Every structure is written in structure tokens, then in C-alpha cells.
Amino acid sequence: MTKQFPKFLNARYRVKNVIGRGGMASVYRATDERLGRDVAIKIFELRATDKPDIQRQQAEINVLASLNHHSLVTLFDVGVDRTDPDHPQIYLVMELVDGIDLRRRLDGHPMSTRHIAQIGYDLAEGLDYIHGRGVIHRDIKPANILLAEYSSDSRARARLTDFGIALFPNSARMTNQGMTTGTAAYLSPEQARGEDVGPASDIYALGLVLLECFTGETAFPGEPIPSALARLQRDPVIPEELVPEWRHLLSTMLAREPEQRPPTAEVVLAMHQAVIAETGRHRGAEEHHLVSDERIRLQEVARLDILDTPADGAFDRITSLAARLFSVPIAIISIVDTDRIWFKSHHGLELTEIPRDPGLCASAIMSDGPWVVEDARADPRALANPLVAEKFGLQFYAGVPLTTRNGYNLGTMCVMDFKARVITAAELQTLADLAALVMSELELRLESRRVAR
Structure with missing residues (x-):
């Protein structure tokens, strides 16, 4: 831990190891000494103290404090550390999600179609919730999706985090008109053009994330400007081997024009149907191919x-x-x-x-x-x-x-x-x-x- 960050915040939170870093802040594991539980604390960097940055920090606090949904990371507390009076630091105390983020998960071995459907359903439900309250996330990407492990559950649940550049009702724009916000590889076409965005922008970004889950590759890689411009010139390639239902859903979510994309509520329904369909396929595959798969697995053991x-x-x-x-x-x-x-x-x-x-x-x-x-x-x-x-x-x-x-x-x-x-x-x-x-x-x-x- 650097000297800039105190090890004990507000005489309550004992800050431990860093678990994530971003452009504006770092996230630490900490212990809430009062309640005896581990939490995640997001501490904004010292340089983030001019007026626009403070506005962004306050915007995230306001958004998180108003939201409560199982597909979103929960905010417990907020505070300001004044150890250095000249450099006050805002910090957020959040639920500590046990598990890995989707970015790390995608760096591992391939994901099953059923798991992709379950992740898509969780995230679509979360987006439907925030969109219903006038909130646009604007930075849907694998690194902002946590896969929470629950010992009483059979699968990891997707949780959306990092509302640092979100737009919410009655808020001032966090950027100047015409300035692009978000992560280049996951921008919607309207974000790439620097235009105002709505719920359809998050739907496009979710489509890119799900597509990457299938392919293992970023649809628009490269440097920020070429990556942002690429989606204005072509549509992402959707694998031919996907079943028609998935090809149709992804192609509509990834339409270049916002009005051609499905409403969030329809995406929730489509994802729910996908979970049901993939669960049926999975069970059918287990019944018909379990013996065959085990035979091939044992052949791999012998091969090595x-x-x-x-x-x-x-x-x-x-x-x-x-x-x-x-x-x-x-x-x-x-x-x-x-x-x-x-x-x-x-x-x-x-x-x-x-x-x-x-x-x-x-x-x-x-x-x-x-x-x-x-x-x-x-x-x-x-x-x-x-x-x-x-x-x-x-x-x-x-x-x-x-x-x-x-x-x-x-x-x-x-x-x-x-x-x-x-x-x-x-x-x-x-x-x-x-x-x-x-x-x-x-x-x-x-x-x-x-x-x-």
C-alpha cells in the first residue's frame, strides 16, 4: 500500500491489499471492524481532486446509493478521508464480491453456452432495473462484470459494477459535449460519434460482451481511435456455428442504429428463454454424450x-x-x-x-x-x-x-x-x-x- 492511503479509514475500516486498479481509483480489500466483515473500498487517487473529477466521484456515489438489485454491487457506506487536509479523498465502501471478473474469466478456457446465457440474463436484469430508473451505465465491459461465487448456489452470478461514468436523472453531463466516454473496445456507435446515449447504448455494449464470450476475442480490438471508428464502418462478425436464436439476438443487439436494437425488457425475456433452451440442450447432451465425453477425457489422460x-x-x-x-x-x-x-x-x-x-x-x-x-x-x-x-x-x-x-x-x-x-x-x-x-x-x-x- 502506498503512503498516500491510510491503513485505517474513519476509525472503522482497516485497509488491506489492493484487488483492482483503474484510471481514477484503486479498490482495496478491507475489514469493517465494527461489523466484523470484509468489504471492498474504492479510494480515489490524489490527482482526482479538481472540480470535474469531484463531480464524477459524487456522481458514482449518488448512483450507487440509490440502487439495490441482485445484479449490481451494493454500496454500504461513503466517506471522505482528510488525513491530508490539502488532498481530501472520497472513498466508497462496497460489498466484497468473492469471485473473478469476466475479463479474467475470458482469459481462461472457453465458456459453455449455458453459462453465457446465464451471465447475459443476470446482466440484462440489472440493466432493465437501472434503465427503469433513468440510469445509463455507459461502460459495460468484461472488467466491470464480477462473477460472484455463492457456496449455496450451483453457478456464479454476474454482478455489474463501476458506475463512474454513468448518467442518471437530473445529473449534469460528466463530459463536454462531443467528448467520447467509455472503453473504446465496447463503445456503442453513438458513443463513438460523441452523441447523447440512451439504454440502447448499454444493450450494444452487452451484445459485444456476449459475443466475446462466444468467440474469446474482442470484436473491435486495437488502439482507441481505430477501435472506436471500426464499428461505424462495419458490424461485428457473429459466428455461423451459433444456433439461429443466438445469431438473431446478437445481430439485433449489435445493430448500428439505436432504434433498431431491442428494448431492455425484451432482452431480459430473450435471455431468460436462452437460459431455458441452453439448460435443455445441456441436459440432453449430458444424457446422450456423457459416456462419450468421459471416454475422450480418459483418452486425453492416456495421451499425456x-x-x-x-x-x-x-x-x-x-x-x-x-x-x-x-x-x-x-x-x-x-x-x-x-x-x-x-x-x-x-x-x-x-x-x-x-x-x-x-x-x-x-x-x-x-x-x-x-x-x-x-x-x-x-x-x-x-x-x-x-x-x-x-x-x-x-x-x-x-x-x-x-x-x-x-x-x-x-x-x-x-x-x-x-x-x-x-x-x-x-x-x-x-x-x-x-x-x-x-x-x-x-x-x-x-x-x-x-x-x-
Whole structure:
């Protein structure tokens, strides 16, 4: 933490580590000493003290304080730190959302269509709520979408954050007429032209975000000016392989003219129908292809030739590093076989294998992303697990799938503890990086063996 930011705000909030940075402010993890809970505190940079910047800061406070919806990050408190009388700093105390932002999620392995539909539905509901109150977000992008992990839920919920450049009823414009606001890659055409914007602008940006979820690529990449101008000259490319319903929805959301885009309420309905349709497809796929998918997954395990190889110091160093980074007693690189979970590398545990059924790693490989149980005693997914309920006494588990290039999960890079704990988005990203390192090493070794032959 820099000297500019006090470690204790308003004799109540103990500021800890930074969890995000932006152009105008940084977000820190902190503890509300009065209520005994962790929160997120957004502290605006010292340079943000001239009149336009103060207006922007106050605008975000006003917006957040007036909104309350499950798809939006909740504001708890606001304040001004006057440690330096010449440089007062506004700070916002917000709900701490456990999980990662969509930007980081998109940097990982591909997302399922069902998950994309669920994210789209959450965000559409949030936009419908704010648009109904005259608020336009103006900066819908993956980095401003948090994927909240709830131990009692089966999926991550999308939450919209960062209303720093939003427009709301009776507010003065935060920028001069004709000045473009927002992030270049996700601007609507009317934003790129510097025109007034309405709800349709947020719909366009949401369309770009959903398209990126499908393709893994930004539709309008590059430097800000060329990126902004590109959408005035062409429409984004929608993959031909998408089902007709998705192609139609995305093409209408991404129409260049605002009046051609669907109203927010219609997008909510369309996304709800998409969730129902994708859930049906997913269940049908599970019924028809589960055996086939498992067969191919096991073929991938065999291809990488890892199960019968001797103990390996490189993997042991990775698990040892994970244990130190997370301050946990156990770290494991696991491979899930037909009926066993093999611990290719294990720190803090003498076992080299366990049956597949009770293993949490077997559940983690069914996930699209990190699989986390922060308090196994209160999590219905783990309550009956013998590793939790019996003598072993496991209370915390965080695992990231070891995913092959063609999307099959071999096993996990996981950490465990005998006490409940919270894992941050930054820590999940570190665990994902370690998992990627394991997979890179496996592929490199396979290629080396091929060359040696």
C-alpha cells in the first residue's frame, strides 16, 4: 500500500491489499471492524481532486446509493478521508464480491453456452432495473462484470459494477459535449460519434460482451481511435456455428442504429428463454454424450502419459509453492481416472490415491472454472462428503481444472485446509496460473518424448 492511503479509514475500516486498479481509483480489500466483515473500498487517487473529477466521484456515489438489485454491487457506506487536509479523498465502501471478473474469466478456457446465457440474463436484469430508473451505465465491459461465487448456489452470478461514468436523472453531463466516454473496445456507435446515449447504448455494449464470450476475442480490438471508428464502418462478425436464436439476438443487439436494437425488457425475456433452451440442450447432451465425453477425457489422460510416470520434482515444487502462497497445509496436483483420483504431486499429504466417488476433485473437473468450497460445514455440495463429515475433517477446498487444449479436464490444481477460509479473486487467478503451468509442462514433456523417438 502506498503512503498516500491510510491503513485505517474513519476509525472503522482497516485497509488491506489492493484487488483492482483503474484510471481514477484503486479498490482495496478491507475489514469493517465494527461489523466484523470484509468489504471492498474504492479510494480515489490524489490527482482526482479538481472540480470535474469531484463531480464524477459524487456522481458514482449518488448512483450507487440509490440502487439495490441482485445484479449490481451494493454500496454500504461513503466517506471522505482528510488525513491530508490539502488532498481530501472520497472513498466508497462496497460489498466484497468473492469471485473473478469476466475479463479474467475470458482469459481462461472457453465458456459453455449455458453459462453465457446465464451471465447475459443476470446482466440484462440489472440493466432493465437501472434503465427503469433513468440510469445509463455507459461502460459495460468484461472488467466491470464480477462473477460472484455463492457456496449455496450451483453457478456464479454476474454482478455489474463501476458506475463512474454513468448518467442518471437530473445529473449534469460528466463530459463536454462531443467528448467520447467509455472503453473504446465496447463503445456503442453513438458513443463513438460523441452523441447523447440512451439504454440502447448499454444493450450494444452487452451484445459485444456476449459475443466475446462466444468467440474469446474482442470484436473491435486495437488502439482507441481505430477501435472506436471500426464499428461505424462495419458490424461485428457473429459466428455461423451459433444456433439461429443466438445469431438473431446478437445481430439485433449489435445493430448500428439505436432504434433498431431491442428494448431492455425484451432482452431480459430473450435471455431468460436462452437460459431455458441452453439448460435443455445441456441436459440432453449430458444424457446422450456423457459416456462419450468421459471416454475422450480418459483418452486425453492416456495421451499425456502421466499416470504411470515416476515421482517428479518439478510438480512437487509447484505444489510446495501453492502451499506457501496460500498458507495451506495441503496442495495437490490430481488426475481423475476411471475410478480413482491419483495425486501426481501432493504436499502435506501422504496419500497417493483415493477412490473417485468421495473426491472433491471429481466434482471440480465438472466445472467450467474454479470450484471453491470456503466452508464445507455450511456448503450443501460438501456436507455429506466423507472427507468433510468424517475423521479427515476437511473444511476448505479450492480447485482449478487442468484443462487440455481441446477443452477436457484431466484433474485439478487444488489447495485444501482444515479450517474455513475466504479466497480472493487474485488468489483464484494465481491458482489458475499454476494450473496452466502444470498443463504447459505436461504438453512440453509429451512433445519432448515425441522428438526423442
